[in-house]
């Protein structure tokens with residue numbers, strides 16, 4: 001690879017640095033070269049360059065990019081530490097948290113457990129959409145008070161508070177700032193445009209003694225992030241007066257294509273060309289089977305090209321606008337219309353429900369220690385309903401949890417007074433499945449036993465547990481060689497049964513959150529467009545929903561890239577998100593849109 005002139009400028013620059021540029025312009029690559037140069041010349045023994053990312057997916061990509069650079073010797077590569085903000089913050093809180101009033105022993109309040117802990121407050125206020133601004137502020141304040149109480153009194157710290165407490169640590173202690181700079185004299189900040197206020201406070205503090213290299217693409221700002229501020233790059237300029245290098249719209253990722261150019265034209269809303277090399281827009285008839293058939297055949301074709309290309313770890317992403325669409329496509333790939341062959345794939349879904357579901361499976365694998373085992377199952381099922389919606393629990397799910405808890409009380413009361421419990425109670429079906437689970441024969445092979453338990457749930461008479469069984473299909477941490485699998489195997493070896501399965505599963509999810517060895521997705525992957533940020537794939541297919549038409553009128557238009565595919569809904573963030581998705585493809589991006597009502601972003605401003 002020959003570095004560009006601008007990339008050379010980055011290598012030559014001293015002091016704080018701000019590198020800006022569009023997708024695939026080579027920011028990550030040059031920062032790795034820069035880090036290697038610093039490691040070779042400036043670092044003392046024991047020191048490292050710290051590369052900080054927001055998401056584990058980006059960490060894997062950076063680790064892969066480091067491995068890919070053959071000119072950099074191994075011993076220099078090992079001087080670059082790639083880590084997520086979360087993982088760095090957690091390390092700091094565990095060792096120094098007591099300085100800002102946290103208990104000495106800390107555990108992580110995982111997002112599903114946090115959702116459970118806050119569900120009562122959230123239920124009290126009701127859905128966000130129905131709240132006035134003042135009520136919404138009051139709800140946030142109440143949530144925050146509870147989060148702080150959980151952290152400061154119970155030592156259970158949720159992710160959202162990590163940055164706040166670490167900020168308190170750094171602003172409160174010059175000694176810590178100096179110590180940090182001794183370990184990490186240079187810090188690279190990936191996707192700097194997404195830095196929120198709490199993280200910026202930390203960056204400001206560590207920049208006092210460490211040298212900062214910020215990588216940013218202002219146009220890739222993610223609007224879902226609470227607190228990402230359009231002025232952030234200016235804050236950095238004002239505070240640190242960095243040397244600035246702008247890579248502009250160069251796109252090495254999709255070299256030889258016009259994917260980058262097309263992405264920029266989406267932002268502008270005017271198309272300079274009638275076709276773009278590497279971009280393929282196609283339409284489908286707006287009916288479920290026709291739409292899915294088109295997607296399936298387009299996916300076959302793309303997969304065929306990639307397999308024929310001979311690259312072993314090819315990747316093909318199907319990007320869709322909503323969570324629900326991710327599931328629809330995944331179901332359809334499992335059993336495509338008209339008897340077409342299924343497509344092996346992975347679907348990236350929200351994990352809250354799957355994680356809480358996995359706790360239920362683990363609990364059922366576990367040999368009962370006392371008579372409370374069944375009661376504990378009901379509690380876990382209530383937790384599943386309270387937490388499965390993550391930050392946005394539905395009233396229906398919260399009510400399910402309450403109804404279950406009440407039915408269980410009645411069930412117990414009947415048993416206590418020697419009467420037969422009501423056979424129509426919702427607990428009856430849970431109890432039947434529980435008996436089947438107890439009767440299941442386990443082998444000590446966690447993978448097999450997990451499947452057995454899932455089959456008990458999915459084949460039983462309880463619709464709630466059937467849902468749980470299907471949710472845990474999305475769990476990938478049982479893969480060969482995973483920590484979870486090893487720990488469960490060990491548990492069985494030590495005890496001749498699973499005695500600690502629930503605790504092991506809970507731990508595994510925390511470890512999984514911090515694991516960095518995960519490889520970027522390969523094969524066919526389905527995900528929400530929002531989740532594609534920071535990733536790259538050999539080919540991308542963008543697929544959206546279609547209008548429901550009755551009497552030649554559109555009566556609904558769900559799962560569209562632009563809400564309702566209505567021009568009035570085109571805001572800057574919608575254009576930016578679409579551009580991010582389009583520019584994830586290295587070789588080709590195919591856009592599938594309904595014939596009757598094509599995506600308004602493709603029609604241009606006129």
Ligand SMILES: Nc1ncnc2c1ncn2[C@@H]1O[C@H](COP(=O)(O)OP(=O)(O)OP(=O)(O)O)[C@@H](O)[C@H]1O
Nearest residue numbers: 001002003004022023024025026027028029252253
């Ligand atoms: N000078 C160069 N010549 C050829 N290829 C390059 C050059 N610089 C980077 N690349 C390649 O281009 C691809 C994209 O580069 P990189 O990931 O560094 O871009 P980026 O600006 O960080 O992208 P994004 O903002 O989308 O994450 C990588 O596969 C990288 O190996």
